[in-house]
């Protein structure tokens with residue numbers, strides 16, 4: 001038997017989640033965000049599954065976009081961080097990629113470059129996240145000069161990002177939306193503001209293009225609920241199988257540091273998945289794991305390649321029995337919460353040693 005640790009990717013669930021995006025934003029165009037290898041799900045797999053239903057894809061950088069082009073994806077692709085070096089610009093033009101321009105340096109390189117084809121540009125405005133983008137009052141002159149630029153495919157579009165939309169109570173979103181919409185109206189530009197949280201929770205952020213990321217993968221962007229609660233289906237199931245089952249005596253310590261001791265003589269199971277595969281090292285004892293479809297607690301520390309589970313509730317468990325770390329019946333959000341992180345991080349940390357099915 002080869003190591004049984006796998007990530008099963010449910011492409012039907014991906015498409016169903018895209019339908020949820022369409023239901024929330026029926027008149028908007030959809031730019032599906034598949035950066036970071038499709039949030040760990042396999043960018044090409046995700047792109048192939050969604051291609052027919054989206055208007056564009058978004059990735060972080062040129063390499064991610066080229067991977068999609070090499071895989072035969074012909075849809076528009078937006079580079080959310082734009083380019084880092086002017087050498088990238090001819091490649092961007094050749095492959096008909098779209099760039100975000102968010103600094104004066106990028107703007108200057110762009111207007112100086114000699115390109116064989118014009119390029120689509122998204123002008124980024126910082127409406128309050130204070131990460132990327134021009135201040136709202138800096139946009140107009142940049143826009144006017146790009147509008148005259150031969151290397152730009154018209155129309156130029158406006159883009160910004162929400163900082164606090166995952167909290168339905170935070171009024172930062174209202175403030176950002178007000179600034180953004182006023183600017184889009186003033187310049188009469190197509191505009192994009194909403195991430196998953198905006199799509200699900202803040203209808204007036206929708207503008208012309210929405211940019212769903214995490215919700216496509218079946219995960220809620222909100223701090224206090226799981227994807228199922230907002231009609232989403234988990235896409236990734238991280239699964240494995242018991243590689244060893246053994247009896248330990250009362251008082252024996254389990255794993256590194258012996259942080260967990262058997263309260264009685266009991267059955268334990270070893271599962272071949274660890275933090276090197278993307279299972280969070282900070283998942284505490286008690287974190288649920290499904291063995292034969294039923295919850296058992298993780299015990300002891302997460303190792304690089306293995307974890308240990310308490311099998312007292314499953315006296316008949318055997319080597320080879322199926323294990324699920326997260327998926328349809330165990331939300332990745334639950335595991336993320338217990339490990340003091342967010343589902344985004346867990347999903348994109350699943351590494352290539354874990355075969356994607």
Ligand SMILES: *Cc1c(COP(=O)(O)O)cnc(C)c1O
Pocket residue numbers: 033035080161194195196197211212213214215221
């Ligand atoms: C990652 C990203 C998104 C998608 O965000 P989700 O919270 O995953 O929906 C949208 N826009 C930008 C600029 C991003 O970087």
